[in-house]
Amino acid sequence: MTVNTQPTTETPDPRAFGLPLVEGGSLPAELHSLVSSVHDLIDAVGNTRADTETLAEAAATVRGLTDRLDVDRRQVGTMVTRDLGDGTTEIGTITNIVAGDTNPAAPRLALMRTPEGMRAEVTLNTIYQGPPGLVHGGWIAAMLDQAVGSVSSVETSPGLTARLEIDYRRPTPLFTPLEITSWVERTEGRKVYVAGRIRAHGQVTAEGKALMIRVEVPE
Numbered sequence: 001m002t003v004n005t006q007p008t009t010e011t012p013d014p015r016a017f018g019l020p021l022v023e024g025g026s027l028p029a030e031l032h033s034l035v036s037s038v039h040d041l042i043d044a045v046g047n048t049r050a051d052t053e054t055l056a057e058a059a060a061t062v063r064g065l066t067d068r069l070d071v072d073r074r075q076v077g078t079m080v081t082r083d084l085g086d087g088t089t090e091i092g093t094i095t096n097i098v099a100g101d102t103n104p105a106a107p108r109l110a111l112m113r114t115p116e117g118m119r120a121e122v123t124l125n126t127i128y129q130g131p132p133g134l135v136h137g138g139w140i141a142a143m144l145d146q147a148v149g150s151v152s153s154v155e156t157s158p159g160l161t162a163r164l165e166i167d168y169r170r171p172t173p174l175f176t177p178l179e180i181t182s183w184v185e186r187t188e189g190r191k192v193y194v195a196g197r198i199r200a201h202g203q204v205t206a207e208g209k210a211l212m213i214r215v216e217v218p219e
């Protein structure tokens with residue numbers, strides 16, 4: 001079992017580095033609803049066989065919506081707090097491609113803290129398809145990268161992935177609840193050795209090991 005050695009309060013405040021910080025709880029329900037609707041839209045677009053008239057009309061509608069929304073953009077690097085379910089929070093980029101609250105292309109992996117490390121459940125649709133009916137290997141790596149990066153950040157301090165190794169044990173199916181877990185194996189100074197696993201129907205489909213290098217924060 002991994003022992004939580006450091007509280008998240010030691011995470012540097014991104015505002016000290018000129019990055020805006022948004023409280024996750026302050027994001028309006030209307031934004032969550034829009035993100036969710038666009039997530040469904042991406043899946044619908046990817047799979048539609050609608051006639052050309054409908055396609056042209058949809059493209060014009062979406063273009064109009066894009067113009068309407070694209071008037072006031074967040075700063076690149078905007079960070080958001082996320083509740084980890086045990087009274088602690090983590091901070092990540094708001095459009096993180098795996099876990100970002102406002103990223104409609106993200107599966108919005110909601111990792112929660114456990115006594116062993118972190119855990120999430122997610123079910124992926126065809127947006128994430130590689131081989132027929134299966135999750136793309138790059139997405140498997142991305143989800144494991146997020147899971148190990150997150151546990152390293154929360155249990156030690158934020159860092160970057162220096163090395164990531166994935167073993168694909170079995171095909172990872174779409175439309176199936178996937179359990180993703182991650183934990184810290186050991187730390188050596190700035191080096192944090194982490195690992196993670198994806199299971200479908202209780203069977204391991206992929207395993208990852210990574211080396212995270214903790215970011216040095218200037219005094």
Ligand SMILES: CCCCCCCC(=O)SCCNC(=O)CCNC(=O)[C@H](O)C(C)(C)COP(=O)(O)OP(=O)(O)OC[C@H]1O[C@@H](n2cnc3c(N)ncnc32)[C@H](O)[C@@H]1OP(=O)(O)O
Binds near residue numbers: 091147159162163191
């Ligand atoms: C909550 C948020 C979760 C986010 C999860 C998502 C995580 C990500 O996607 S991060 C993005 C992808 N990663 C990157 O872009 C990182 C790019 N790489 C870099 O910036 C640098 O190489 C970096 C920061 C990792 C290390 O550079 P630097 O700080 O100069 O450290 P450096 O001195 O080279 O290495 C430190 C130690 O790690 C070792 N090390 C570095 N890279 C490797 C490697 N690939 N393999 C093995 N060992 C390595 C070094 O040998 C050194 O060991 P020792 O201290 O024993 O001599």
